[in-house]
Amino acid sequence: MELLANLALGFETAVSPMNLLYCLTGALIGTLIGVLPGIGPVQTIAILLPTTFALPPVSALIMLAGIYYGAQYGGSTTSILVNVPGEASSVVTCLDGHQMARQGRGGTALTIAALGSFVAGCFATVVLALLAVPLAELAFRFGPAEYVSLMLFGLVGSVVLASGSLIKAVGMIVLGLLLGMIGTDVTSGAHRFTFGIPELADGLGFVSLAMGLFGICDIISSLETREARDILKARISGFWLSRKEIRDSAPAVLRGTLVGSLLGILPGGGAILSSFTAYMVEKKCSREPETFGKGNIRGVAGPESANNAAAQTSFVPLLTLGIPPNVVLAMMAGAMMIHGIQPGPRVITSNPSLFWGVIASMWVGNLMLVLLNLPLIGVWVRLLSIPYRLLYPAILVFCCIGLYSVNNNTFDIALTAFCGLFGYVLHKLDCEPAPLILGFVLGPMMEENLRRGMLLSRGDPAIFFTRPLSLLFLALTAGLLIAMALPGIRKRRSRAFEQ
Amino acid sequence: MRRLIGWVLVTAIVGLVGLPASDAQEIKGPIKIIVPYPAGGGSDVVARLIADKLKDALGQTVIVENKAGAGGRIGTEYAKGQPADGSALLVVNPALFVVAPVVFSKLNYDPETDFVPVSVIQTYQFCVSVPAASPIRNVKELIDWVRKNPNQANYGSPAAGSLPHFFGLMIAKAAGVEMVHSSYNGSGPLVTALIGNQIPIGVDAYDAQSAYHPEKIRILATAGAARKRDDIPTFKEQGFPEIEGVGWNAIVAPAKTPKPVVEKLSQAIAKAVQAPDVAEKIRGLGSDPVGSSPEEAAALFKKDRERWVPIIRASGFKAE
Numbered sequence: 010m011e012l013l014a015n016l017a018l019g020f021e022t023a024v025s026p027m028n029l030l031y032c033l034t035g036a037l038i039g040t041l042i043g044v045l046p047g048i049g050p051v052q053t054i055a056i057l058l059p060t061t062f063a064l065p066p067v068s069a070l071i072m073l074a075g076i077y078y079g080a081q082y083g084g085s086t087t088s089i090l091v092n093v094p095g096e097a098s099s100v101v102t103c104l105d106g107h108q109m110a111r112q113g114r115g116g117t118a119l120t121i122a123a124l125g126s127f128v129a130g131c132f133a134t135v136v137l138a139l140l141a142v143p144l145a146e147l148a149f150r151f152g153p154a155e156y157v158s159l160m161l162f163g164l165v166g167s168v169v170l171a172s173g174s175l176i177k178a179v180g181m182i183v184l185g186l187l188l189g190m191i192g193t194d195v196t197s198g199a200h201r202f203t204f205g206i207p208e209l210a211d212g213l214g215f216v217s218l219a220m221g222l223f224g225i226c227d228i229i230s231s232l233e234t235r236e237a238r239d240i241l242k243a244r245i246s247g248f249w250l251s252r253k254e255i256r257d258s259a260p261a262v263l264r265g266t267l268v269g270s271l272l273g274i275l276p277g278g279g280a281i282l283s284s285f286t287a288y289m290v291e292k293k294c295s296r297e298p299e300t301f302g303k304g305n306i307r308g309v310a311g312p313e314s315a316n317n318a319a320a321q322t323s324f325v326p327l328l329t330l331g332i333p334p335n336v337v338l339a340m341m342a343g344a345m346m347i348h349g350i351q352p353g354p355r356v357i358t359s360n361p362s363l364f365w366g367v368i369a370s371m372w373v374g375n376l377m378l379v380l381l382n383l384p385l386i387g388v389w390v391r392l393l394s395i396p397y398r399l400l401y402p403a404i405l406v407f408c409c410i411g412l413y414s415v416n417n418n419t420f421d422i423a424l425t426a427f428c429g430l431f432g433y434v435l436h437k438l439d440c441e442p443a444p445l446i447l448g449f450v451l452g453p454m455m456e457e458n459l460r461r462g463m464l465l466s467r468g469d470p471a472i473f474f475t476r477p478l479s480l481l482f483l484a485l486t487a488g489l490l491i492a493m494a495l496p497g498i499r500k501r502r503s504r505a506f507e508q
Numbered sequence: 509m510r511r512l513i514g515w516v517l518v519t520a521i522v523g524l525v526g527l528p529a530s531d532a533q534e535i536k537g538p539i540k541i542i543v544p545y546p547a548g549g550g551s552d553v554v555a556r557l558i559a560d561k562l563k564d565a566l567g568q569t570v571i572v573e574n575k576a577g578a579g580g581r582i583g584t585e586y587a588k589g590q591p592a593d594g595s596a597l598l599v600v601n602p603a604l605f606v607v608a609p610v611v612f613s614k615l616n617y618d619p620e621t622d623f624v625p626v627s628v629i630q631t632y633q634f635c636v637s638v639p640a641a642s643p644i645r646n647v648k649e650l651i652d653w654v655r656k657n658p659n660q661a662n663y664g665s666p667a668a669g670s671l672p673h674f675f676g677l678m679i680a681k682a683a684g685v686e687m688v689h690s691s692y693n694g695s696g697p698l699v700t701a702l703i704g705n706q707i708p709i710g711v712d713a714y715d716a717q718s719a720y721h722p723e724k725i726r727i728l729a730t731a732g733a734a735r736k737r738d739d740i741p742t743f744k745e746q747g748f749p750e751i752e753g754v755g756w757n758a759i760v761a762p763a764k765t766p767k768p769v770v771e772k773l774s775q776a777i778a779k780a781v782q783a784p785d786v787a788e789k790i791r792g793l794g795s796d797p798v799g800s801s802p803e804e805a806a807a808l809f810k811k812d813r814e815r816w817v818p819i820i821r822a823s824g825f826k827a828e
Contacts, residue, residue, distance in 0.1 A: 152706040417576075
């Protein structure tokens, strides 16, 4: 009953005309920047943060939240149609989504991405409302040992996920781990591989690396081929799903939603990790894993549902504990502080209309996104069917603006250009950048926790095997490795990626 | 004729008295407050609060420029090269002005010669805390526990080389015990670890943890001269007068900024900080609004160097 009263309060706040307007504005801006490769929610929220000063805190947060989940919707459009992830969390959507577009099923892919996101969004809103407090408790069970084991599981899993040569995938992960070591060592505070360049003291910028390896590199490599252009000109039609497609994708949407909801609340998790995990789960569940990477609708439905669910449930740690689980939520925490609200456990009791209003606005925003985006896909697509000679310079300019706005530093732009060239070399060598990015993100966190675990146990590695949750993840990792080593499965894997 | 002479005299006097004075204090806007951290952090929030007030007080556009990177050192170096006419200000803290000169062998700025102090915005206290589930109730019990459990005597700080890191060493030194330091990636992760009972002791700024006391984290003591909160005694009250330490945010200007300009800015900033609505918001962040004169700021910088530098040197901590 209390929940109903709370939700009523939330909806009362969320559907006030002004908040509806800001919700719509946020969702639209989010979709736009999600569609445009290069500019993501982090940069956008950073740019718009000063303008939210004048707004009441609830409206400001509703708009900023709208940008975040709106970007998850928009990001898939670019992934599917141009094979350039609009968002880091849409990287895996490229694998099957773009193949579907090539087969003339682009409309179907877009529809399932939007519907999957909506279902996930609705579910995540309920999760947020029902389980905010108890779910956040779960995250506390994670000490250094649990983190290390979970991340190890994630990294091994990403090898399974990578297409092409196994050796290359492992190589890319290791390279990602090494790149992640650049910067200030969290444990000792020492600078590593910075060559005396102060800009490198914070490590390679994630935005620069991701934008270079995916955005810029893809622009360079598509300049070589002429066919890529025809895809954009091909008409996108057939937005309706066939009954078989619904039957195929429904379970994937549900699984993706669950994976995303769960991983979203873990600190350090969030949309990116969950879309990767959901793809892996889909492939593992499938009776025909070889069709993945060739336009399997589940490869779109799972990850797209997962990233949207995670984008929303990642508000759990922020709104209940004041701990931002990722960069975007860190910006949200900043926005709250600017408005004099200390993010934390007291938000629910001291600002109930804000807490429940933001939650209710997410459901409202998701509804708006589906209603608007399915008809508007035409507009977004037209945005992308601008000739490459106009689109590419525009994307590059947007990338540069976005990059510069992160730190107001030209170094980041130069770094991105370099990463773009490096990405092109990788592309020529048939090395997938996705495992590299995952290694880059997880590596530093894993190292930090590994060393903290060893420090706390005074050098005794037993800590990783004696804690039940940690042991569970290690067992799963071992299982994955054994499965990979079995000749039968290995053969199936290589068949799946044969092209 | 007499009238003319009168006018000439008046003009001359105005010229002599009025113009040079206004010239020297005229600050050519827009004024930018450089924050060497990303938007949304603690120092960014106060900079924006003050910028809003300064706008009206000085009749100039005041903007906040975030120049983040390398723990604030990039923005500080950038501020050093800005015009020294009052149009550029920088928000600094002990990490940049006290710790960095000791731990970096190649630092691209000198806090003493490249900048002049303008005003201290706020001070904040450090505290030591334990998870709510911990049996430890006060500093004395904490030290007994550390003595009895050397293998578990770990304390977490928000970053290696941060003042809380060295504050932990100060506690250990005063009590004559040893504690192993484990750094976290910021205050948030440290709070998570404490709430989840993953680390037995936490040392951080009071405002980073106060929201969780006493339900999830028990703050054992704060490190100021007076109590920060009625139910939390200071170290001094618990028999450790030598354990004292506050952090601060202050505004400085490039070294060659003329003295009258610094004075004028300092007064305007002090007034902005002490304005009831701003002061209230700063208190809401868990810290104490100050709004000092340039001399008081210089004295605080000096006192803190004397307090911390020996501890930092003794720890052997080096960032490179």
